[in-house]
Amino acid sequence: MLARREHGTGARSIGGLAVFLLVLLATLGAHAQPPSFTLPGRKLDSREPWGAFLGKAAHTALGIEYRVQHPTSRVFLDPANLSRIVREGRLGDPERLAEFVRLLRPDITDTRLLVLFEVKPDNEESRDEGREQAGRYLAALNAAVDPDKKLTGGTGFQGALFLEFENGGALWQLSWRTPEPGVTLYRWNYRRKKPNASWKERAAQKAEELPLEEIKQRGELAEQAIRAAYEGGERPAGFQGQVYLPVDCR
Structure with missing residues (x-):
């Protein structure tokens, strides 16, 4: 009996230690998570990083700007998937798409000019990822579209806004x-404050990396302000400035 009791006590001790370690690891994990993973202007329980927030603002701007530059094109933006692009873009029969690729979503697809773009942050790792994804989308589409409607990677799309x-x-x-x-x-970057200077004078200043504090303070307004500028809507509450679109920057 004594041996059994000692065995039981040991098992309980090991079990208690395991629970303690799990709780400790969970606590450390919670503290290790950067506070910047709370996204302003989104749902309170959002877990997206700041970079994803600025990525969404960039995707919004580039998608709308591409449409502005190509008003006669039929342009599909993410979240339009390949099945919808083939069907509504009249490229062929979407049933010819392999089932496992039908829900893929290119960032920008122009079914008049027959070009496609994948939008990524300006660094080598993301560039490689964009190349791989664009190639995958093009291969999937071109295996399904009509022979005279093959797509290629788009070129010449560039610009800036402030x-x-x-x-x-x-x-x-x-x-x-x-x-x-x-x-x-x-790429996002930043110019320091310069009171009484025009935006063009400040745009000529040295570009700096966008500070995290700036993103925290103003990030929630960026996408909303850009969309309002393009669509002629009301400025978001708290935005007292201006958006200078690519047409203003030329």
């Missing part, structure tokens, strides 16, 4: 380029 959050205050720039067919890379 957000001025207050007179002479923070000036953000979103710029993009397409260094290879089908891959458009975007």
Whole structure:
């Protein structure tokens, strides 16, 4: 009996230690998560990183800007999937798409010019990822579309816009380029405050990396302000500045 009791006590001790370690690991994991994973302007329980927030703003701007530059094209933006693009873009029979690719979603697809773009942050890792994804989308589409409607990677899509959050205050720039067919890379940067200077004077200043504090303070307004500028809607509450679209920057 004594041996059994000792065995039982040992088992309980090991079990208690395991529970303690699990709780400790969970606690450490919770503290290890960066506070910047709370996204302003989104749902309170959002777990997206700041980079994803600025990525959404960039995707919004580039998608709308592409449509502005190509008003006679039929342009599909994410979340339109390949099945919808083939069907509504009149490229062929969507049933010819392999089932496992039908829900893939390219960032920008122009079914008049028959080109496709994948939008990524401007760094080598993302560029490689964009190249791989654009190639995968094109292969899937071109295996299903009519022979005279094959798509290629788009080229020549580039530009910049500025957000001025207050007179002479923070000036953000979103710029993009397409260094290879089908891959458009975007970059956010920042100009320091310079009271009583025009936005063009400040745009000529040295570009700096966008500070995290700036993103925390103003990030929730960026996508809303850009969309309102393109669509002619009301400015978001708290936005006292201007958006200078690519047509203003030329």
